[in-house]
Amino acid sequence: MQVSINVNGSSQAHDVEARTLLVHYLRESCGLTGTNVGCDSSSCGACTIHLNGEAVKSCTVFAAQADGDEVTTIEGLADGDTLHPMQQAFHECHALQCGYCTPGMVMAAVSLLDEEPNADEATVREGLEGNLCRCTGYHNIVKAVLSQSGGGQ
Amino acid sequence: MIPAAFDYKRAGSAEEALSLLGEYGDDAKLLAGGHSLIPLMKYRLASPAVLIDIGKVSDLSYVNDAGDHLAIGALTRHRDIEINELIGSQMPLLAAATRNVGDPQVRHRGTIGGAVAHGDPASDIPAAMLALRATMVIAGPSGEREVAADDFFSGFLETDLGDTEMLKEIRIAKVPDATYSFQKFNRRAQDWAIVGAAILVNNGSSGVGLVNMDSKPIRAAAVEAALNSGANAADAAAQAAEGVEPPADLNATVDYRQHLARVLTRRGLEEAGR
Numbered sequence A: 001m002q003v004s005i006n007v008n009g010s011s012q013a014h015d016v017e018a019r020t021l022l023v024h025y026l027r028e029s030c031g032l033t034g035t036n037v038g039c040d041s042s043s044c045g046a047c048t049i050h051l052n053g054e055a056v057k058s059c060t061v062f063a064a065q066a067d068g069d070e071v072t073t074i075e076g077l078a079d080g081d082t083l084h085p086m087q088q089a090f091h092e093c094h095a096l097q098c099g100y101c102t103p104g105m106v107m108a109a110v111s112l113l114d115e116e117p118n119a120d121e122a123t124v125r126e127g128l129e130g131n132l133c134r135c136t137g138y139h140n141i142v143k144a145v146l147s148q149s150g151g152g153q
Numbered sequence B: 001m002i003p004a005a006f007d008y009k010r011a012g013s014a015e016e017a018l019s020l021l022g023e024y025g026d027d028a029k030l031l032a033g034g035h036s037l038i039p040l041m042k043y044r045l046a047s048p049a050v051l052i053d054i055g056k057v058s059d060l061s062y063v064n065d066a067g068d069h070l071a072i073g074a075l076t077r078h079r080d081i082e083i084n085e086l087i088g089s090q091m092p093l094l095a096a097a098t099r100n101v102g103d104p105q106v107r108h109r110g111t112i113g114g115a116v117a118h119g120d121p122a123s124d125i126p127a128a129m130l131a132l133r134a135t136m137v138i139a140g141p142s143g144e145r146e147v148a149a150d151d152f153f154s155g156f157l158e159t160d161l162g163d164t165e166m167l168k169e170i171r172i173a174k175v176p177d178a179t180y181s182f183q184k185f186n187r188r189a190q191d192w193a194i195v196g197a198a199i200l201v202n203n204g205s206s207g208v209g210l211v212n213m214d215s216k217p218i219r220a221a222a223v224e225a226a227l228n229s230g231a232n233a234a235d236a237a238a239q240a241a242e243g244v245e246p247p248a249d250l251n252a253t254v255d256y257r258q259h260l261a262r263v264l265t266r267r268g269l270e271e272a273g274r
Ligand SMILES: Cc1cc2nc3c(=O)[nH]c(=O)nc-3n(C[C@H](O)[C@H](O)[C@H](O)COP(=O)(O)OP(=O)(O)OC[C@H]3O[C@@H](n4cnc5c(N)ncnc54)[C@H](O)[C@@H]3O)c2cc1C
Pocket: A041, A042, A043, A060, B029, B030, B031, B032, B033, B034, B035, B036, B037, B038, B039, B074, B075, B100, B101, B102, B103, B106, B109, B110, B111, B112, B113, B114, B115, B116, B117, B118, B122, B123, B124, B125, B161, B165, B166, B167, B168, B190, B191, B192, B193
């Protein structure tokens, strides 16, 4: 079937099987490999993207469900060579080690602060409960997100 | 993990969904948020031949003030319930239960109707439906009918919904003066409950719904009876495992679940000021 999605501001149309998951549509049809697959079972958050502005796990959405929608992936956050403030904060706070969880973590964090611009530490920790990181112990991730929150200073 | 192949149909309205259901019958499954059904399909525990996507039927996403009750559209997403002001003021127990569902990503996609129609005894939402004495509005080929939550959940992942019916709306009486608590015991953030309790303390008509304490979502009827006849929190909570048959699994034995039900019910009743 034909699935049309606006991805990072550009219209994409691809012929895919109905059972194609959104994450595979993004990685394979659109060639955007920034979004990772971790658990493939809605638990780890590595595949988090924004669907119509909200963080969702793209391993648990069919591309067909997003037909006509807007998707933002990690590739769509930066403005040219200028990192998105959340990406910059992850960089400065050393909020990544291997980097596997990072695209999903950043997308979840941006969505969280859209909804809770003044999130405090507890809100940030709870708001990121759907994202697992096996390297950092979360401390620096939380620090990075708090540095962008009105409630974190 | 890739699900088995299926035909995808998108319904633009409830009427269209019903006519597609009429056409495909039990070969078809409705797809709402997909956050219960897609995982099942990926594990190949479900392989419907046809999926009827109702996720974009936006006129079934609402919370309306209907006088003595709130009317909640089946396609209302968990996130929209969580932050809805009417729900926050008239039935905060439902907001509390919803905040306990999965994580923000899951709550952005999953719908209240999907959580109810799935009929999962491990889900937080049916317990809240039982405690709040919700009424399900079901649409089918011959019109609409109403079913009380008590009669709706009929077995493990089984409900009163027929193959050609869909859940359209959930009606819940306002209880602005009731006190409440939602208790959930799990080991890791974001996990499903090992046991949970949805507690509504309301003069003479208290409600207690249990999570994961039977093969279907169930009320702690003995606790409710004790509360309604004036028992204190400890005495009422002692009845929490009466008349229910909890499962045993990797997370907990039957005895442990019974113990958790009593402890969580007592904590919840105390939190609700009983
Ligand atoms: C990682 C993860 C963690 C989760 N954690 C929790 C948790 O802690 N607590 C909890 O309670 N839930 C949890 N959930 C489940 C979540 O609440 C789901 O959103 C919900 O159970 C199903 O809603 P849905 O809209 O996604 O339904 P779907 O998956 O689309 O549908 C589920 C079933 O209901 C049927 N259906 C859907 N809508 C209707 C309708 N209107 N009429 C008739 N039939 C319908 C479908 O055909 C299907 O059989 C979790 C899910 C995930 C992926």
